[in-house]
Amino acid sequence: MTTSLRDSAAMRWTALLLLALAMFCSYIFMDILSPIKDLMLETRGWDSTAFGTMQGSEVFLNVFAFFLIFAGIILDKMGVRFTAVLSATVMLVGAIIKWYAVSDAFTGSSLATWFTNNLNYIPVFDELGVSPFYEGMPASAKFAACGFMIFGCGCEMAGITVSRGIVKWFKGREMALAMGSEMALARLGVATVMIFSPFFARLGGVVSVSRSVAFGVVLMCIALIMTIVYFFMDQKLDAQTGEAEEKDDPFRISDLGKILTDSGFWLVALLCVLYYSAIFPFQKYAVNMLQCNLTLTPPEAHTFWASEDVTYVQYIIMLIVAAAGFASNFQKRAAAKYGLLCLSIVSLIIYCYMGYMRQSAEAIFAVFPLLAVLITPILGSYVDHKGKAATMLVLGSLLLIACHLTFAFVLPAFKGSSVGGITIAYLTILVLGASFSLVPASLWPSVPKLVDAKVIGSAYALIFWIQNIGLWLFPLLIGKVLDKTNPGVTDPTQYNYTAPLVMLASLGIAALVLGLVLKVVDKKKGIGLEEPNIKA
Numbered sequence: 001m002t003t004s005l006r007d008s009a010a011m012r013w014t015a016l017l018l019l020a021l022a023m024f025c026s027y028i029f030m031d032i033l034s035p036i037k038d039l040m041l042e043t044r045g046w047d048s049t050a051f052g053t054m055q056g057s058e059v060f061l062n063v064f065a066f067f068l069i070f071a072g073i074i075l076d077k078m079g080v081r082f083t084a085v086l087s088a089t090v091m092l093v094g095a096i097i098k099w100y101a102v103s104d105a106f107t108g109s110s111l112a113t114w115f116t117n118n119l120n121y122i123p124v125f126d127e128l129g130v131s132p133f134y135e136g137m138p139a140s141a142k143f144a145a146c147g148f149m150i151f152g153c154g155c156e157m158a159g160i161t162v163s164r165g166i167v168k169w170f171k172g173r174e175m176a177l178a179m180g181s182e183m184a185l186a187r188l189g190v191a192t193v194m195i196f197s198p199f200f201a202r203l204g205g206v207v208s209v210s211r212s213v214a215f216g217v218v219l220m221c222i223a224l225i226m227t228i229v230y231f232f233m234d235q236k237l238d239a240q241t242g243e244a245e246e247k248d249d250p251f252r253i254s255d256l257g258k259i260l261t262d263s264g265f266w267l268v269a270l271l272c273v274l275y276y277s278a279i280f281p282f283q284k285y286a287v288n289m290l291q292c293n294l295t296l297t298p299p300e301a302h303t304f305w306a307s308e309d310v311t312y313v314q315y316i317i318m319l320i321v322a323a324a325g326f327a328s329n330f331q332k333r334a335a336a337k338y339g340l341l342c343l344s345i346v347s348l349i350i351y352c353y354m355g356y357m358r359q360s361a362e363a364i365f366a367v368f369p370l371l372a373v374l375i376t377p378i379l380g381s382y383v384d385h386k387g388k389a390a391t392m393l394v395l396g397s398l399l400l401i402a403c404h405l406t407f408a409f410v411l412p413a414f415k416g417s418s419v420g421g422i423t424i425a426y427l428t429i430l431v432l433g434a435s436f437s438l439v440p441a442s443l444w445p446s447v448p449k450l451v452d453a454k455v456i457g458s459a460y461a462l463i464f465w466i467q468n469i470g471l472w473l474f475p476l477l478i479g480k481v482l483d484k485t486n487p488g489v490t491d492p493t494q495y496n497y498t499a500p501l502v503m504l505a506s507l508g509i510a511a512l513v514l515g516l517v518l519k520v521v522d523k524k525k526g527i528g529l530e531e532p533n534i535k536a
Contacts (some may be wrong), residue, residue: 004240005233006169012178015169018230019162020182022088025223026155027189028196029095029216030058033102035197035362037288038492039209044102048486048495049134050141052479055284057132057145058152059468064130068465071157080168081231083161088224090154095213095220097147101140103210115139156464165230169237184326184376187369190283191318194366199311259459264527267518268447269466271393271511277470278400278507279436283368284475285482285500286429290361291493293411294421297359305357314354314363318370321347325374344374356422364425371430372437379437390522390529394515396438401508403432408501449527477503 005011033040033055040046046054062068075083106112119142120135132149133142162182170178197212259265299305325344331337348370355363379392406428414421447459478500485499522529 005237006241011233012169012173015230015233016166016178016182018226018233019084019165020185022084022223022226022230023158023162023182023186024189024192025216025219025226026091026158027186028193028219029091029151030155031190031193031283032197032213032216033209034284035194035287035365036201036209036212037285038291039198039201039207040102041492043207043209044140045138046141048479048482049476050137050479052284052475052477052482053132053134053137054141054145054148055281055475055479056472058148059156059472060132060145061149061153062156062468063465063472064125066465067153068156068468069461071153072160072461074157075161075164080161080165081234083157084165084227085224085231087154087158087161088220088227091151091158092154092217092220092224094147094149094151094154095217097150098144099147099210099213099217101143101147102213104208106140106143111143112139115142156468160464165234168234181326184322184373187372188319188322190369191322191366192315194287194362194368195311195315195318198360198362199308203308259462262459263521265459265462267514267521269463271514271518272463272467273470274507274511274514275397275400276467277474278404278504278511279432280471281474281478282404282504285478285497286365286368287361288492288495289407289497289501290364290425292495292497293407293415294361294364294425295415295418296361297418299357299359305359310354310358314351314358317347317351317354318366320344321351321370322373325370326376328374329378352426355426356419359418364422365429367426368429368433369436370433372433375434376437385532390515390519392438393518394512396435397508397512397515399431399435399438401505401512403428403435404501404505404508408498408505412498449529474504474507 005015033051037046037048037051040051062071071083071087074086078086100106116139119133120137122131122133125131132145163179166178166182193216196215200215201207201209201212203211304310321344324340324347328337328340328344331340348367351370352367355367382388406424411421411424411428414424447463481500481503482495482497486495489495518529521527
């Protein structure tokens with residue numbers, strides 16, 4: 001029997017690593033400006049509305065130009081290899097445009113003048129209230145939004161391509177572990193950007209937001225290289241096996257009627273858009289929210305806590321937390337399992353202590369994905385073997401509500417207490433990260449049980465499209481609400497975030513109601529959401 005690259009564990013995991021690192025880089029660039037919102041106001045004049053409008057532009061073309069649907073068609077027609085390289089190229093082009101938009105070279109240029117005088121009114125979109133630009137929006141924010149739209153097209157294309165690539169290399173093997181590992185590494189990108197974006201922006205004592213974006217551009221170049229290497233690996237695999245690239249059923253307009261009349265589809269789609277709209281847009285404002293609600297005193301200059309070295313040390317400790325916690329789930333020997341778990345917990349405590357000593361909102365929020373990395377395999381395995389997916393959706397929504405209300409009302413009450421405030425912040429962020437794992441682990445495996453298998457591919461395409469509507473709308477809404485509820489505030493660390501946080505908590509309440517409805521529907525129709533995926 002002929003062996004192939006896929007039969008070699010080393011080659012399979014190398015292919016996964018190439019794809020996962022590309023997504024890791026894209027997650028970093030996605031939130032490259034999130035930890036430095038305050039600096040965007042100080043150096044580029046972006047108020048919260050401008051910041052939110054630019055952040056929401058990432059998915060504008062996916063929603064209003066239906067590029068997400070076209071991306072699925074491209075993947076179906078051209079295969080994983082071509083689409084992976086294309087998506088990385090598109091992301092790089094968008095990243096370069098965004099970098100130039102926030103650079104000093106753009107300020108005062110003829111291009112900046114053009115953007116100041118144009119795109120102030122977009123017919124139809126302005127009437128509908130969905131324009132990605134508005135009169136008075138800074139030219140740099142407009143041009144950055146153009147680049148972010150292009151990046152967003154490539155990012156969504158990359159997301160569906162990576163999933164297909166994992167299926168191709170791991171089908172019949174460790175597919176669940178592979179997907180969990182890819183997700184864990186990608187989420188570490190969130191923690192990475194929270195630490196290194198402010199680091200590069202303030203490097204050398206001179207503030208330059210373009211340095212942070214340039215760091216992201218370099219990572220997108222690396223992502224492109226990774227996909228090119230994957231291209232040749234995948235091509236060799238097909239040459240060895242003689243297989244044509246796997247293709248899903250393409251999106252068909254004729255499927256729409258069948259999908260849109262399915263109550264199960266609407267329950268999943270609405271749960272998806274509500275839950276993710278309360279998480280991803282929040283990430284873009286979370287650091288600034290902490291800056292406004294915590295009493296942070298910068299460490300004395302020339303000490304270790306104020307040095308650049310502490311950034312590297314803290315990041316290494318973070319990697320130990322994530323790697324040890326994730327690996328502990330797959331140890332058969334109790335000594336190894338609990339040893340790694342203890343190492344992860346001790347490292348997490350050390351990391352949190354360092355974040356406290358640095359008095360850094362960015363470092364504090366960076367713990368967000370760490371608990372998720374630890375428990376994602378546990379939750380996935382539980383749903384596979386024990387079920388209770390609908391119950392997990394309800395629990396995840398309850399945690400989401402509790403976290404946003406804690407940020408809104410409890411955290412501000414501890415503003416005068418440095419230790420108390422930071423402790424509350426750490427605990428709430430870690431729980432929110434756990435919720436971030438709880439809902440996806442139960443939501444996505446439930447889709448095949450709720451939607452007819454014949455239209456599953458088309459249903460996923462529509463669900464992602466509806467999800468992108470929320471990811472476009474809520475960064476914009478948060479920015480507008482912030483400006484409306486904080487008139488005259490010019491200090492970016494003095495905003496009152498109560499109203500935006502209550503708005504996000506209300507999304508959790510709506511998700512909770514839908515989760516309870518889903519449990520009733522499941523019990524009434526016998527869909528099997530509470531049953532395990534793996535039958536004994």
